[in-house]
Amino acid sequence: MSAPSTPSPAPAGRTRAAVMEDVAARAGVSAMTVSRVLNTPEKVRPQTRARVLAAMRELDYRPNSAARVLATGRSGVLGVVSFDTTLYGPASMLYGIEQAARGAEYTVTIASLRTLTRGAIEEGVDRLRSQSVDGVIVIAPHLSAAEGLRRLPPDLPLVAVGAADDLPVPVAAVDHRAGAVRATRHLLSLGHRTVHHIAGPMDWVDSDARVAGWRHALAEAGREAPDPLPGDWSARSGYEQGRVLAADPEVTAVFAANDPMALGLLRALREAGRDVPGEVSVAGFDDVPEAPFFAPPLTSVRQPFGEVGRLAFQMLLERIDGAEGVPRRTVEPELVVRESTAARAD
Amino acid sequence: MSAPSTPSPAPAGRTRAAVMEDVAARAGVSAMTVSRVLNTPEKVRPQTRARVLAAMRELDYRPNSAARVLATGRSGVLGVVSFDTTLYGPASMLYGIEQAARGAEYTVTIASLRTLTRGAIEEGVDRLRSQSVDGVIVIAPHLSAAEGLRRLPPDLPLVAVGAADDLPVPVAAVDHRAGAVRATRHLLSLGHRTVHHIAGPMDWVDSDARVAGWRHALAEAGREAPDPLPGDWSARSGYEQGRVLAADPEVTAVFAANDPMALGLLRALREAGRDVPGEVSVAGFDDVPEAPFFAPPLTSVRQPFGEVGRLAFQMLLERIDGAEGVPRRTVEPELVVRESTAARAD
């Protein structure tokens, strides 16, 4: 349509994209030599290589990956099956994976799950598999996901992120339990008699592990564990459970299983006129970028999402290269103390 | 290694995955008929079709997409080039795109940009193109991205999300300007003499449009526009600029260009002892899920990210199907009034 104004190297008027044969003809070599320049350049005489590279540039040649895949059986693509990539955690992990993958010349294809119905994971993996991915990373930290993971094709290289630990698949995860222990110990060390807990949804592995860590820290200090209150990760659920806790004058320390719930909790406490951290201390989990700006700035357990993403990718590479076994590697989270926790007033 | 315990339909011991020819042999037909069962089932006699489908199931056959791509030239894959998929906006759009794509039997491949250096977009598009994507959606709402978008191959179906409006590419966007106008008018209608603004980074199209909308609303009311304060989308920058604003007793209404900055601003005002909304009204932009739980709950402009993602996908489909021209379609954001804005105290 428009006149070619850019100094594009692609000859205008050309109708079909250049293929290897075109490059070969232009450089006066065979297609195979062109292929070698791409894959094993050291096996081509520098002079020839230069001619071929020049021809590629002149024709704006791009290798056709579909043909490559067909010929080699390797795609250089890895699939990520994830539940709700809108959440900060999954989004960050996806990002970490993508960055790591790029460094290793891999491309990432995604399959988001809308729901976690039975079979959803298998369907996601299937969609990716038919795209001939070299391997798959599953981000689905649900207990019910375990079932789906069990019945996956055993020949497909696969790594799960943050999954249950009794699975027959390799897992990369944050040590949620250790994080919960740290947060709870911190609150106890401030003189609180016990620590209440707003938990994540029942179905999540993360929730489970955090409840376990919280329980453990209370037990080792010889304290009773009050019933945890169930939330669903949303600020709203934190708010609702927070209203319950705010009404109970015995409550002086609360550990929320993630930051949005902590935010909701803070609002509930504020509305009930209970000062944080004067009357009640609050700790969260995730350490989202906004946590330092909550009212008050939130003490939270920082999850190294990006790092887990990189770890998962690395483990997947090992699988693809033929590693056996079902390792489980974890990354330690770190407690970041801010102003929402303080010594118990007497 | 382990004994086959699952009732997997794939015959154990089989070494190579089944291909079309295998299915054909088993069903007693030619490969072409199998292909037809997959692509144009109505052209195959029901009886034959059933036999073929049965054979597929028995052999756990999965079509090889690489071969399909090579033969047809269509991949059923679309690429998304995005800047920082960790941010709520891009993550939500990506999700919207993926969901829409799934409905149309498309798969999504991503290329995240680490930086927005010159050429980054082209490089991202190139990476995707060599994966033979059918089309590309670029999420890069930066002014500097414009340059990159200009020099893209004209034959590749492409849609930009939220890009500048003087570009030679189709654009799907939120009408940021209209959103800013609404927020500013709302604040003025509450009796504030003027509205201050914490802007996004200079380089973003979104920032620009929001500044323009804010300016317009002030101008139409005959008010002076104070100098906008530059932020970088982060809560921290909102906090820092907030300290400046909090120190100025003339300031009674602030419109922050996104919610995290509004959150930082709220903290700064709180620390300075200025009541919100008693002394100062605050409005944000994005309406993140946590906004209702800020202190106080934040009035904000809701961005329909998912909708924009769907719109972009739909526009891309039209491109792929041969549509011409460079349409620009926008979605109107909506103002959600909460407790952070109130009538000016006298």
Add this chain to the structure above:
DNA sequence: GGGCTCAATGTTAACGCTAACACAAGCTAG
């Protein structure tokens, strides 16, 4: 009942690339 159409299926040849082997020329070693 011969020629026609139409529906269902088969055959052949790509698609663009690379693995595997083949070959030529130059060099080394005995």
Add this chain to the structure above:
DNA sequence: CTAGCTTGTGTTAGCGTTAACATTGAGCCC
């Protein structure tokens, strides 16, 4: 000086699928 190795390149075949054309047989019309 010849067998044997090395280096650089070419040839052939095949990866799994579909487009395009070919074939077969049934049903129909005049």
